[in-house]
Structures are given as structure tokens and as C-alpha cells.
Amino acid sequence: MSGILAGTRPSPADRALSLLERIVPAPSAWAFALRIWLAMVLALYAAFWLQLSGASSAAVCVAILAQPKRGQALSKALYRFLGTLAGGAISILLIGAFGQDRVLLLVSVATWLGLCVFVAHFLQDTRAYGAMLAGYTVAIVAVAHIDTPQAVFEAAIDRVAAITIGIVAITFINDALASPSTWRTLRKPLSEALSATRAFARETLSQADPGSERAAALIRQIAVMRADASAIGGELDDGARRAAGARSAIAALYAMAAASRAFTAAVAMLGRDSAAVAEARRICLGLTDDGTLDADAAAHRLGALVDEAIQGGTNEPLEILALQRGLDFARAASFAADGLNALSSGCRPKRDVALPTHRDLPVALRGAARVGIAFGATALLLIAAGWPATSFALVQVAATCSLSAIAPDSKAFARGVLIGMPVAALCAGIVLFGVLGGEQGFPLLAIAIAPVIFVACFLSLNPPTFGIGFILLVFFMVLLSPSNPQTYDAQTFLANAFLVTMAACILFVAVRIVLPISPAQRRAFALDSARDSVLDALAGDGGDATTRTSLNSDRLLQFSQWSSSSAAVRAASLDRAFDLARLESAAARAHAQLCRLPDDPALNDAARQAREGLEAADAATLARSVRAFLRHGRSVSAPTRLDIARLVSDLVTAGGIMESQHRLLRRLGILRPA
Numbered sequence: 272m273s274g275i276l277a278g279t280r281p282s283p284a285d286r287a288l289s290l291l292e293r294i295v296p297a298p299s300a301w302a303f304a305l306r307i308w309l310a311m312v313l314a315l316y317a318a319f320w321l322q323l324s325g326a327s328s329a330a331v332c333v334a335i336l337a338q339p340k341r342g343q344a345l346s347k348a349l350y351r352f353l354g355t356l357a358g359g360a361i362s363i364l365l366i367g368a369f370g371q372d373r374v375l376l377l378v379s380v381a382t383w384l385g386l387c388v389f390v391a392h393f394l395q396d397t398r399a400y401g402a403m404l405a406g407y408t409v410a411i412v413a414v415a416h417i418d419t420p421q422a423v424f425e426a427a428i429d430r431v432a433a434i435t436i437g438i439v440a441i442t443f444i445n446d447a448l449a450s451p452s453t454w455r456t457l458r459k460p461l462s463e464a465l466s467a468t469r470a471f472a473r474e475t476l477s478q479a480d481p482g483s484e485r486a487a488a489l490i491r492q493i494a495v496m497r498a499d500a501s502a503i504g505g506e507l508d509d510g511a512r513r514a515a516g517a518r519s520a521i522a523a524l525y526a527m528a529a530a531s532r533a534f535t536a537a538v539a540m541l542g543r544d545s546a547a548v549a550e551a552r553r554i555c556l557g558l559t560d561d562g563t564l565d566a567d568a569a570a571h572r573l574g575a576l577v578d579e580a581i582q583g584g585t586n587e588p589l590e591i592l593a594l595q596r597g598l599d600f601a602r603a604a605s606f607a608a609d610g611l612n613a614l615s616s617g618c619r620p621k622r623d624v625a626l627p628t629h630r631d632l633p634v635a636l637r638g639a640a641r642v643g644i645a646f647g648a649t650a651l652l653l654i655a656a657g658w659p660a661t662s663f664a665l666v667q668v669a670a671t672c673s674l675s676a677i678a679p680d681s682k683a684f685a686r687g688v689l690i691g692m693p694v695a696a697l698c699a700g701i702v703l704f705g706v707l708g709g710e711q712g713f714p715l716l717a718i719a720i721a722p723v724i725f726v727a728c729f730l731s732l733n734p735p736t737f738g739i740g741f742i743l744l745v746f747f748m749v750l751l752s753p754s755n756p757q758t759y760d761a762q763t764f765l766a767n768a769f770l771v772t773m774a775a776c777i778l779f780v781a782v783r784i785v786l787p788i789s790p791a792q793r794r795a796f797a798l799d800s801a802r803d804s805v806l807d808a809l810a811g812d813g814g815d816a817t818t819r820t821s822l823n824s825d826r827l828l829q830f831s832q833w834s835s836s837s838a839a840v841r842a843a844s845l846d847r848a849f850d851l852a853r854l855e856s857a858a859a860r861a862h863a864q865l866c867r868l869p870d871d872p873a874l875n876d877a878a879r880q881a882r883e884g885l886e887a888a889d890a891a892t893l894a895r896s897v898r899a900f901l902r903h904g905r906s907v908s909a910p911t912r913l914d915i916a917r918l919v920s921d922l923v924t925a926g927g928i929m930e931s932q933h934r935l936l937r938r939l940g941i942l943r944p945a
Contacts, residue, residue, distance in 0.1 A: 296729045299339070299451075304728035306444050307337045311724060311748070312717045314440035318433055319713070319755040325429045327752045332437025334744045339732065341445045342453030342502035342510075343397075348438040349505065350401025355434045358408025359427035366413050370420035376413065377650050377665075383409050384669055385643035388676040392635035395628055396498045403673045410646075410669035415662050452506055454513045457499045458615055461520055464493050465607055466561070468524045472531035472600065473559035476552055480535050483845035486528055487831035490824050493524045497626050509617035516613025516620040519606050525824045526603035530596045531555070533853070533924070537593035540927070545590055547576045551597035558604045566605035573598040574913060581904040581912040588897050588923045595920035625818050629826035631796040637786040638676045645672045645781040649774075660766055667774035675778055678738075685779045687738015692775035695743045696768035698723045699750035703764065711756050723747050746771055790833040794844070797830045801851045802939045808858035809885050809941070819859050823852035850932050857924040858885055864918040869911055873903045881922055888942050893926040 296304075310333045318326035336351065338344040361383060369376040387406030391399040412430060416423045444450075471489050474481055500517035504510045534555065538548060551573055557564035577594045585591065606621060613620035649668045653661040671688055678684035706719040727747065730740025750767055752758075788796075808819075830848045831841075862885065865878050877899035884892030897919050904915045929936060936942040 296732075300729055300732050301725075302448070303337075303339050303732065304725040306448050306450060307333065307441075307728050307744075308721050308724045309448070310437075310441040310444040311720070313444065314437045315716075315753055316713065317436045317440065321432070321436070322755075323429050323433055323436075325426070325433050326754060327748060328430055328433035329436040329440070330748045330753060331745060332434050333441050334727075334748055336437065336441050337728065337731065337744060339451065340453040340456055340499070340502070341450040342499070342504075342506040344441055344445055344450070345505045346397040346502040347400060348442065350397045351404055352434060352438060354401035354404030355408055355431055357405040359412055359431055361405070362409045362412035362427055363424055365409065366416070366420045366423040370423075373417060376417065377647070380409055380414055380669075381643045381646045381650075384646055384673060385639035388642045388673055389635050389639035391677050392638055393630050396501050399677045403677050406642075407666075407669040407673045410666045414665050414669070417662055453499050454503045454506060454510070454517075454614060457496060457503070457517060458611070460496055461517065461611055461614065464496065464524055465520070465611060467492055468527050468607075469559040469561065472527055473556060475531040475535050476556050476559070480532050482842065483849050484831070484842060486532065486849065487827060487845060489528055490525065490828050491831075493521055494825060494828050496521055497628070500626070503614075507617070512619050513614050513617055515623040516610040516618075518610070518624055518626050519620045519622050520610025520614065521626060522624045522821055523603040523606035523610060525820050527600055527607060529820065529853075529856075530600035530603060534593055534596040534600065537589050537596060541587070541589040541593060545587075547580055548590060548593050551576055551594050555597050555600050558601060566601055566608055570598060570601035570605055573601050577916045578909055578912050581901070581916055583905075586898075586901065588901065588919055591901070591916055592920045592923045595916050624821075626821045627818050627825070629797070629800065629822055629829060631793070631800055633796050634788060634793070637788060638681075641781055641785045642669075642672045642676055644785050645777060649777055660770060663767060664770040664774060667771050668777055671774050671778045672781065675782060681782045684738050685775075685782045687736075688742050688775045689779045691739040691742025692746060692772050694739065695746040696750055696772060698743065699747050700764065700768065703751055703759065704761065707757065707759075709759055716753060716757070720747075720751070793833040794830060797826055797833070797848075798939070801826060801848065801855070802941065805851055805855045805858070805939075805941055808855045808862070809888055811862040811882070811885070819856055823856060827852055847932065847935055850928050850935075854925055854928040854932075857921040857928070861885060861918055861921040861925060864914055864921065867914055868918075869907075871903075871907070874900070874907070874911075874915075877903065881918070884922075885925065888929055888936065890926040890929040893922050893929075897922050897926070 311330045314329035314333050315326060318329040323329070332351070336344050336348050338347060365376060365379050365383070369379055384406040387402050391402040391406075394402055408430070412427050413423060416426050467489060471481065471485065496517070500514055500521060503514040503517060507513065534552075538544065538552070541548070544552065554564070554569045554573060558566055558569055573594065577591070577598055580591055580594055609621045612618065646665065646669055650661070650665055653664055658664065675681045675684045675688070702719045702723065707715060724744065724747075727740045727744035730736040731744060733740070750764070750771065804819075804823075827845075827848055831845055861881065865881060868874050868878055877896050880892055880896035880899065883889070884896055900915050900919050900922075904912055907915070929942065933942055
């Protein structure tokens with residue numbers, strides 16, 4: 272720095288120190304690697320002491336459960352155990368049914384693999400991993416013992432025992448060495464996301480809508496925290512309340528971003544700020560100043576403004592829309608602050624909401640079919656070639672293909688596998704025949720595996736090299752296969768190394784040529800899904816509005832990742848996607864509000880019109896119902912007036928999108944041809 276200030280180039284020593292800082296892992300990375308190495312050593316020692324036939328599976332279990340945070344490891348361990356139990360039970364069942372017919376056995380295993388991968392596509396985080404594990408556990412237990420079906424029950428018991436030892440070992444080490452808690456590490460990114468949402472809302476309310484791309488970027492920042500929020504539950508006695516608080520805050524951040532954009536759009540269409548709208552804007556802007564204004568008090572005042580507007584007989588639906596969206600923003604801000612407080616303190620939050628994610632059925636079907644086809648084609652190839660270790664190869668193909676199916680980017684994961692497998696084979700060979708060299712001592716084994724474990728952990732913590740590090744960590748132990756006594760059969764080792772590399776090549780080819788999914792296809796699938804959701808919402812089957820907001824946010828996030836590289840096309844596509852999401856949410860909320868209205872003859876006629884307008888996607892009918900609701904709103908009770916305000920705001924939103932996007936809606940079959 273002194274050299275730069277003086278106008279000179281940095282000295283060689285400064286450049287060397289800067290390079291060293293970038294290369295040498297942080298202390299937290301060293302602590303993570305140390306915990307994983309100790310857990311592996313402990314798991315191996317316990318498995319050897321218990322004389323399990325598959326002792327190496329305990330170390331492999333630790334490698335798979337290697338997570339930098341305690342909550343993540345505990346959540347993954349739970350579903351790994353459940354998946355192993357399910358897979359072991361199915362293995363015994365399939366061997367009992369098809370033990371004498373290898374063709375039917377392999378077909379049934381491929382079918383089960385595809386089914387598990389299909390189910391995993393619709394689950395989240397570690398639950399998806401558990402479903403996928405139940406699939407390839409059948410390959411590990413049943414296919415690996417296809418020649419000795421009488422040993423399947425014992426193999427299943429040994430595997431469950433080894434997995435249990437691995438889980439206990441990593442849990443004990445994480446607790447003993449104070450592994451970072453997920454809820455503690457989540458507080459900072461959640462606070463940063465709240466600040467980013469407030470800044471986004473401040474810009475939207477005071478200047479103009481930043482646009483769909485900025486909104487999608489904010490959604491991306493919020494969405495990455497969902498996995499940690501779901502992993503908090505098992506960390507502490509009050510973990511369930513902390514997890515509920517995190518989910519509530521995340522859902523509130525989605526709602527804050529959407530409400531601020533809707534407020535600005537309504538005011539722009541209104542063309543002016545009435546006194547009530549101007550006050551609502553000031554209140555909402557006050558809520559963006561890092562909590563200097565009490566959100567509950569702000570919501571109370573905004574509710575009063577809405578009530579006064581309805582009671583005063585306003586004939587301007589857009590004013591009601593703006594005021595209601597301001598009220599929605601204040602309520603969401605209150606939930607966000609409350610959720611963050613519940614995460615930090617462990618108190619019970621105001622609400623407990625789900626955060627569903629969007630999954631496309633065609634993508635799930637293709638992923639399941641890809642795994643089944645890759646497994647079946649490999650079996651046919653190896654059997655036709657007369658390869659003596661077919662079962663080992665099939666196990667690796669089943670495991671790698673299943674893991675790729677739930678990866679966010681299957682192609683990137685396949686590239687990591689293609690690089691990581693040869694590296695794992697090379698490291699295992701060096702350790703087995705170079706470092707150990709025929710020795711049988713456990714201390715030497717523990718020391719010999721340490722460098723590889725540490726390097727693999729460092730690589731897995733870096734997102735660009737995660738796939739390589741994960742494969743190196745897992746398959747190094749698979750190929751090393753520690754046992755008591757240790758075997759040193761070079762021919763078997765080389766055959767296994769070749770087979771795992773072949774499995775990596777099969778995966779690399781499969782994700783590219785077996786039912787590949789292009790970005791254009793993914794956009795089409797997401798658009799079809801959005802169309803179906805809009806039709807359901809218009810018919811009154813939209814479900815809970817809060818969960819729909821989370822689901823729509825996830826769909827929009829995925830759509831933005833698959834959008835065209837052309838800036839203009841990308842922006843237009845995102846605008847249309849956001850409009851469909853707003854139409855769905857508005858229709859779902861409107862139907863929910865219609866069900867809450869009291870049985871009043873004057874309101875019943877307007878409600879009938881509103882339902883007819885929603886089901887027929889008729890903006891004119893919706894406009895008539897809005898006028899009827901506003902006309903009768905002055906003569907009802909205060910709670911009913913607030914219900915009418917919420918209903919009117921959603922009907923106006925839905926009608927506005929039907930008018931502005933009538934071409935898109937007709938093309939999608941949502942609107943009838945004119």
C-alpha cells in the first residue's frame with residue numbers, strides 16, 4: 272500500500288505476501304478440515320474395533336456429511352440415515368423377489384433409481400439428498416451382492432451400522448470442537464439481505480422502479496438463505512423457533528420487494544399523490560431507514576388511512592391499491608424484523624410459514640429417465656463386454672448419476688466428477704502403495720490420509736472447485752478402502768480406478784446427450800408451469816398467498832437464470848414473468864378474501880361478479896365488481912372495510928394485468944380470443 276501511495280510498483284515481498292494470502296486457506300477452512308479428518312479417523316477406528324465388514328463406509332459417510340456448519344451436517348445426517356434404512360429395506364425386498372433373475376433385478380433397480388431421483392426433484396435440500404440416497408443405496412447393497420444374494424441382509428445391516436458410526440463420529444467431533452452454528456452464521460446474511468431490501472424499497476419508493484432484473488438479483492440474494500433456514504431446527508432445543516423466524520423473515524423480504532414495486536406502479540398509474548398516498552409514501556420510506564420507525568405502529572396508521580379512504584367513499588381504485596400495498600409493505604417489514612429477532616433470540620415468531628420451491632415436472636421426468644437409461648446402458652455394455660467387476664462399476668454409475676440429478680447444475684457437477692475421479696484415484700494410489708507401502712499400523716493410516724483430506728476440504732469450500740473437492744473427499748476413501756488388515760492388491764486397485772473413471776466419463780456424456788435440457792426448454796417449462804398456476808389461481812385453487820409468494824419468487828429466480836443473454840430480450844421476458852406472478856398472487860388472494868366476506872346481500876352480488884370476472888379472466892367484470900365493493904364499503908364494519916380494501920387492491924391488480932398483457936395471456940390460453 273505504501274508503494275502504491277508513493278506511485279511505485281509493489282515490492283516483490285508485497286506481491287509474494289498478497290499471493291500467499293490468496294493461496295493459503297483461512298483459519299476457518301483449516302478448522303473445518305481438521306474436524307473432518309478427526310471424524311474420519313474416529314469413524315474408521317470404531318468400525319475396525321467393531322470388526323465391520325464395510326468399515327470404509329463409515330469414513331465415506333463422514334466425507335459425504337462434510338459440512339462447514341453443524342446444522343447442515345445434522346440435517347444431512349438425519350436424512351442420510353433414513354435414506355439408508357429405506358434403501359436397505361428395498362434391497363432385501365428386491366433380492367428376495369428377483370434374486371434368481373439378474374435381468375429383472377437390474378431392471379427393478381434402475382426403476383427404483385429413477386423413482387427416487389424423480390421424488391428428489393420435488394424435495395428441498397437434505398430431504399432431496401435422502402430420497403436420492405435411498406435410490407443408490409439399493410445399488411450399493413443389492414447390485415454389489417448380485418452373485419451372493421444370501422449375504423444381502425448382512426450387508427444391509429453392516430451398511431446401516433457403518434453409516435450410524437459415521438454420523439455419530441462427525442456429530443461428536445463437531446460438538447467437541449465447536450463447529451460453527453448455522454443460526455449464528457445466518458444472522459449476518461439475513462441482516463444484509465434486510466438492508467438490501469430496504470435499500471431497494473427506498474429507491475423504488477423515492478425514485479422509480481429499478482426494474483425486473485434488479486428485483487431478480489435481490490430475490491437471488493434472499494433465496495440462498497433458504498437451505499440454512501431449513502437446517503437450523505436440530506441444532507438447539509429452540510431450533511424450531513429460530514428456523515421459523517428465519518423462514519418468516521425470508522418470506523417477508525420477498526413481500527417487501529413486491530409491495531414496494533406495486534406501490535410505485537399504482538402511484539404512477541394514478542398520476543398524482545393524494546394526501547393519503549403522500550403520507551403512506553412517507554411512512555414506507557421511514558420503514559426503510561434501518562428500523563428507526565416502528566413497523567407495527569406504521570402498519571396501524573396505514574390501516575387507518577385505508578379505512579378512511581374506503582369510508583370516505585373514494586371512487587379511485589388505484590388510490591386504494593397504493594394505500595393497501597403500503598400497508599402490505601409495513602406488515603412485511605414487521606414480519607422481517609420479528610423473524611430476525613426470533614432467529615437471534617429463540618423466541619416464538621409471529622408466524623410460521625413454509626418456503627416451497629418451484630420444480631418443473633418435465634425436468635424431473637427427464638432427470639429420472641436419464642439416471643435409469645445411464646444405469647441400464649452401462650449394465651448392458653459391461654455385461655456384453657464380460658467385465659468381471661460389473662457390480663462395482665454399476666454402483667459408481669448409480670451413485671454419480673443420482674448425485675448429479677439433484678445438483679443445481681448437472682453439467683458443472685459432471686465436469687467436477689470428470690476431474691475429481693482421476694485425482695482421487697491418483698491420490699489413493701500414492702497413499703496406498705507409496706506412503707503405506709504394505710504397512711498395517713492405524714496411526715500411519717491416519718497420518719497418511721490427512722494431506723488428501725485437508726486439500727479436498729479446502730477445494731470443497733470454494734464454489735468453483737466444490738465438485739472436484741467433494742469427489743476427491745468421497746472417492747479417495749472409496750478407492751483406498753481402508754480395512755483391517757489392509758489389502759494391497761494392485762490389480763484390483765487399478766481395475767477399480769479404471770471403473771470409477773469410466774463412471775465419470777459415462778456421467779459426463781449422459782448429462783449432455785441423454786435427454787438434455789436447454790435453457791430455452793427450461794424457460795418454456797417454467798412458462799407452462801406459471802400458466803397452469805395462473806389458471807388455478809383464477810379458478811380459486813391458488814392456495815395460501817404467502818407460500819405462493821415464495822413459490823413465485825423461486826420460479827422467477829430460476830427463470831432469470833435461464834433467460835436469454837440478450838439484454839433487451841432478457842428484460843422483456845423477466846417483465847412478463849413478473850406480471851404472471853403478480854396476476855397469480857392477486858387472484859389467489861382475491862379468492863381468499865372473497866371467502867372471508869360476511870353474508871351481506873349487497874356484498875354477495877359484488878362477490879359473485881368478482882368470482883365470475885376472475886374465472887373468466889374478464890377485466891371489465893372485475894372493474895364493475897370493484898366499483899360495487901367501493902360503493903357498499905361505507906356501510907359495513909371497520910374489519911370488513913379492511914377486507915374490502917385488500918380485495919379491491921387484488922382485483923384492480925388482476926384486472927390491470929389482464930388489460931396490459933392481454934396478448935401474452937391470449938397466447939398462453941388464459942384469456943379467450945377476442
